Amino acid sequence: MYALTNYWMFNRMRNSFCLVLLLLSLNSTAQPAGYKKLADVGTFKAELAKANTALNDISSDFKQVKNLSLLAEKIHSKGRFYFRKPGKVRIEYTEPYYYLMVMNGSKMMVKDEQKSNKINAGNSKMMQSVNRVMVDCMQGTVFSNPDFKTTAYHDGSRYLLRLVPATGDMKKLFEQIDVYMNKSGLDVVKLVMTETGGDYTGMEFYNTRHNSSLNEALFKVK
Numbered sequence: 001m002y003a004l005t006n007y008w009m010f011n012r013m014r015n016s017f018c019l020v021l022l023l024l025s026l027n028s029t030a031q032p033a034g035y036k037k038l039a040d041v042g043t044f045k046a047e048l049a050k051a052n053t054a055l056n057d058i059s060s061d062f063k064q065v066k067n068l069s070l071l072a073e074k075i076h077s078k079g080r081f082y083f084r085k086p087g088k089v090r091i092e093y094t095e096p097y098y099y100l101m102v103m104n105g106s107k108m109m110v111k112d113e114q115k116s117n118k119i120n121a122g123n124s125k126m127m128q129s130v131n132r133v134m135v136d137c138m139q140g141t142v143f144s145n146p147d148f149k150t151t152a153y154h155d156g157s158r159y160l161l162r163l164v165p166a167t168g169d170m171k172k173l174f175e176q177i178d179v180y181m182n183k184s185g186l187d188v189v190k191l192v193m194t195e196t197g198g199d200y201t202g203m204e205f206y207n208t209r210h211n212s213s214l215n216e217a218l219f220k221v222k
Contacts, residue, residue, distance in 0.1 A: 031153065032153055032160055032162065032178070034155055035153035035154060035155050035160050036153060036154060036155070037151070037152070037153055038152040038153055038154050038159070041152050044152055044159065045143060047186065048140035048141075048143075048186060049140070051140060051185075051186045052139045052140045052141065054211075055085070055139060055210060055211065056084065056085055056210075056211045056213075057082070057083060057084040057085065057210070057211060057212060057213070057214045058081075058082070058083040058084075058138055058187075058208060058209070058210060059080070059081065059082050059083075059208070059209050059212060059214060060080075060081050060205040060206060060207055060208040060209065061078070061079070061080055061081070061205070061206055061207045062078065062079055062080070062081050062203050062204060062205050062206070063076070063077075063078050063203070063204045063206075064076070064077045064078070064079070064093075064201065064202065064203045064204075065201070065202045066199075066200075066201050066202075067199055067200050067201075067202075068199050069197070069198060069199055076096075077093050077095055077096060077097075078093070078094055078095040079091065079092050079093040079094050079095070079099075080092045080094065081203075081205060082214055082218050082219070083135075083138040083139075084214050084216075084218075084219060085139065087103070087104075087105060087131070087132075087135045088102075088103065088104050088105075088219040089101075089102070089103040089104075089131075089134050089135065089138070089219075090102050090103075090218050090219055097112070097113065098112065098113050099111070099112050099113075100112075102218075102219055102220070102221055103131050103134065104219045104220070104221050106120060106128070107119075107120065107221040108120075108131070108221065109221040109222070116222075118221055118222075129147045129167075129169060129170060130173070132145060132147070133145065133147075133148075133163070133177065137177075137179050137188055137191060138188060140181075140186065142161055142163060142179065145163075146166065146167070147165065147166060147167045147169070147170045148163040148164060148165055148166055148170065148177070149163070149164045149166045150162065150163050150164075151164070154183070157182060157183055157184075158180050158181060158182055158183060158189070159180070159181045159182075159183060159186075160178060160179070160180055160181075161178070161179040161181070162176055162177075162178055162179075163176060163177040163178075163179065164176050171196065172196065173195065173196065174193060174194065174195060174196065175194040175195060175196050175197075175198070176194050177191070177192070177193050177194070178190075178191070178192040178193075178194075179191055180192075187205070187208050188205055189204065189205055189206075190202065190203065190204050190205070191203045191205075
């Protein structure tokens with residue numbers, strides 16, 4: 001049981017980056033079921049840029065499900081998500097175990113119920129890239145990330161941005177990343193990260209708040 005718990009914690013840390021409920025497709029070139037390719041991407045980019053300009057911070061609750069091929073049952077967890085410009089992310093799991101990850105520039109901290117570790121993300125190009133994915137998802141700058149090719153789709157109420165790895169480092173980690181945004185406020189409501197090999201993590205965000213003057217202490221790496 002101890003080994004299984006450690007394996008679960010490791011996988012949760014790895015997949016929380018790019019801080020996710022359903023695996024829609026393992027074929028990254030296929031059009032997502034129920035969605036159409038967005039024709040006017042230019043207007044959509046302009047809307048994202050405008051929303052990003054007015055955004056200083058985000059906080060929300062989230063539910064996560066992790067599917068591992070080695071386990072018969074999916075792993076469910078809950079927590080709280082925080083984002084603050086420029087590039088600060090805090091993901092705090094509260095159920096079924098406490099687990100914390102903070103990303104602040106090139107610095108990163110991971111903490112569980114027993115110990116805390118600090119990591120210099122600036123020493124790893126891969127870690128920098130994964131950090132950027134999470135930040136881009138929150139502030140709507142995914143189209144400018146050179147590590148991925150991004151295609152936009154939409155249905156009646158949501159946009160779907162499908163990120164397919166374009167570099168070797170990201171291809172080692174992900175098959176694709178799907179970012180779901182509501183059309184009304186352009187909030188990220190769901191993030192699905194599909195790993196190379198088929199395992200996936202899904203996070204759904206709710207009770208989202210903007211510009212609530214989040215305390216800087218939330219993002220301190222110590």
